[in-house]
Amino acid sequence: MGQVAWKALFLSLFDYKTEKYVIAKNKKVGVLYRVVQLSILAYLVGWVFVVKKGYQDTDTSLQSSVITKLKGVAFTNTSELGERIWDVADYVIPPQGESVFFVMTNLIVTPNQRQATCAESASIPDALCDKDMDCLEGEAVVAGNGVKTGRCLKDRGSTRGTCEILAWCPVEKRSKPKKPLLGSAENFTVYIKNSIRFPKFKFSKMNVLATNNESYLKSCRYSQEHPYCPIFVLGNIVRWAGGNFQEMASEGGVIGIQIEWNCDLDKAPSECNPHYSFSRLDNKSAETSISSGYNFRFAKYYRDAQGVDYRTLIKAYGIRFDVMVNGKAGKFNIIPTIINISSGLALMGAGAFFCDLVLLYLIKKSNFYRGKKYEEVKSTSRKSLSSPTLNGNQSPEQLDGL
Numbered sequence: 334m335g336q337v338a339w340k341a342l343f344l345s346l347f348d349y350k351t352e353k354y355v356i357a358k359n360k361k362v363g364v365l366y367r368v369v370q371l372s373i374l375a376y377l378v379g380w381v382f383v384v385k386k387g388y389q390d391t392d393t394s395l396q397s398s399v400i401t402k403l404k405g406v407a408f409t410n411t412s413e414l415g416e417r418i419w420d421v422a423d424y425v426i427p428p429q430g431e432s433v434f435f436v437m438t439n440l441i442v443t444p445n446q447r448q449a450t451c452a453e454s455a456s457i458p459d460a461l462c463d464k465d466m467d468c469l470e471g472e473a474v475v476a477g478n479g480v481k482t483g484r485c486l487k488d489r490g491s492t493r494g495t496c497e498i499l500a501w502c503p504v505e506k507r508s509k510p511k512k513p514l515l516g517s518a519e520n521f522t523v524y525i526k527n528s529i530r531f532p533k534f535k536f537s538k539m540n541v542l543a544t545n546n547e548s549y550l551k552s553c554r555y556s557q558e559h560p561y562c563p564i565f566v567l568g569n570i571v572r573w574a575g576g577n578f579q580e581m582a583s584e585g586g587v588i589g590i591q592i593e594w595n596c597d598l599d600k601a602p603s604e605c606n607p608h609y610s611f612s613r614l615d616n617k618s619a620e621t622s623i624s625s626g627y628n629f630r631f632a633k634y635y636r637d638a639q640g641v642d643y644r645t646l647i648k649a650y651g652i653r654f655d656v657m658v659n660g661k662a663g664k665f666n667i668i669p670t671i672i673n674i675s676s677g678l679a680l681m682g683a684g685a686f687f688c689d690l691v692l693l694y695l696i697k698k699s700n701f702y703r704g705k706k707y708e709e710v711k712s713t714s715r716k717s718l719s720s721p722t723l724n725g726n727q728s729p730e731q732l733d734g735l
Contacts, residue, residue, distance in 0.1 A: 355706050362692050369684035377677035386597070387673040389663035392533035395594065397658040399432035405521030409514045413442040424515060424651075426631075432656040435627075436521065436567065438582035439513040439650035443505045446632075447643045451502035452486045453477050453495045460495045468496035478504045505630075505646055513582035513650070519568035523654070524550070526563060527607065529594050531662040536598060540607045560606060565590075571652070574611040584626030585650040587615040594660030605662075614655065627653055 357363075381387040407419040422428060424437040453460035459475040462468050462485035470483030479500025487494030498504075530537040542549065542561035553562035555569075571578040574588050589612045596605035616625040628651075632644040693703045 355702075357692055357702055357705075359692065359696070359698075359702075362688055362696070365691060366684065366688045369687065370681065373677065373680045373684055377673070377680070381673050381677070386663050388665055388670040389597075389599070390533075390666035390669055391661050391663045392531045393661045394532060395658065395660050396530040396532060398528045399656045399658060400526040401430040401432070401434050401654075401656065402524040402526075403430075403434070403436065403521055404524070405518060407515045407517045411442065411510075411514065413444050419515060424518065426649075432658075433653065434523075435649075435651055435653045436518055437649045437651040438515045438518050438585070439510060440515075441506065441509045441648040443503065443646040443648075445643055446501040446503065446646055447641065448500070449502045450482055450497055450499050451504060453479065453498045453500075454504050454507065455495050456507050457495075460498070462494055462496050463492065474498060501644065501646065505648065509583075509648070509650065511583070513579065515651075516579055516582050518582065519566075519571075519578040521567045522554075523565050523567060523570075524563060525565060525590070525592075525656060527592055527656075527658060529658065529660065531596070531598075534598055534662055534664055536596070536602070536605075536662060538594075538596075538602065538605055540592065555609070567652070570611055570654070574613045576613050581652055583650065585615075585628050585652060586613060586625075587627055587653045587655065588612070589614045590654055590656045592656065592658045592660075594658070594662075596660065596662040598662055598664040626650065 403421050403425050405421070407424070408417070409419065410416045426435045426437070453474055454477070455461070457474060457477045460477055465483060465485045468481045468483055468485050470481060472481045473479075474481060474496065477498065479498035482497045482499055484497040485494050486497050525540070527540040528537070529539075540561065540563050550562070550564060553559055553564055555562050555565050568578045570588060570590065571581055576586065576588070591610040591612070593608040593610065594605065595608070598605070615627060628648060630646060630648050632646045634642060634644045636642050693699050693706065696702075
């Protein structure tokens with residue numbers, strides 16, 4: 334490459350190239366172009382900036398703490414337990430007040446169980462027997478209460494019986510009260526204290542009204558008029574979730590309490606408020622599902638004067654409440670603003686490209702517009718350039734294309 338060529342290449346670095354625009358006097362394409370522009374502009378302003386707040390930086394890494402505390406007293410009178418008062422230490426599990434807590438509403442009590450031998454429940458298929466050979470010694474009863482001893486126990490005059498087992502005797506009875514024993518739990522209250530923090534913006538808040546009035550939390554109840562009173566009546570929570578408390582109290586169930594924090598930190602902190610929603614999370618069709626409801630067993634152990642251990646077995650039915658917290662915070666930031674504006678401008682270019690396709694390929698006069706938009710410039714061959722017949726009649730475009 335010669336010195337002249339290198340010089341030309343160097344000088345070309347300082348050339349400025351601009352696009353050639355063709356104005357097409359076509360009303361249909363012009364209207365289409367303006368409609369596309371307005372649609373993109375409406376999307377950018379309405380959806381991106383107004384609805385989605387695309388001018389904000391967001392923080393979804395919500396840090397949350399939930400503390401719960403229940404209040405209420407119930408009275409029962411049963412053959413197993415006699416007259417008894419139930420308070421929060423009896424019917425709330427676990428007692429330390431976590432984001433997931435269980436309120437017992439119905440129960441089956443089997444008192445004074447001791448480790449001994451007795452007949453297994455006849456409602457367990459694996460315990461049924463015709464002879465001793467059906468009760469293999471040392472074999473655990475499937476879905477039962479103990480280990481087989483090798484004996485088949487029959488009532489007088491009966492040809493079929495149940496296996497004798499080594500277990501906590503007597504075994505648990507299978508029938509539960511038709512009416513929930515702790516149905517009055519519908520009027521119990523729960524205090525849900527929620528503290529949240531958005532670490533990116535160093536913003537913290539609680540769902541409790543900031544007041545020095547000590548009697549406020551003792552008398553208030555949550556409602557739309559009192560969103561910063563986190564005292565909820567259990568019956569109201571179940572009703573808001575679309576359930577009936579007395580029906581759920583009999584078989585048990587699971588209720589979800591959702592606390593949503595969506596905070597626009599460009600506004601005053603008082604505008605960042607919690608929003609509550611309630612839903613039933615277990616199977617609602619108790620008539621069509623044998624797995625509906627919620628229950629579990631626990632025991633309270635004792636020792637008599639002779640040093641023999643015994644226990645009271647309780648099969649607890651009740652409602653489990655799951656408190657779930659989520660949310661996000663947003664605050665103005667120039668970087669996402671520029672990014673979203675740039676994306677909108679790029680979409681404008683895509684709209685122009687779409688209209689070009691319509692103009693050049695989809696309308697009747699597309700060949701005419703295509704000829705106006707694109708110029709074809711052919712370069713002169715080197716052979717003709719070196720020919721002695723070259724004269725001064727060449728056009729500037731031909732010379733420039735060499």
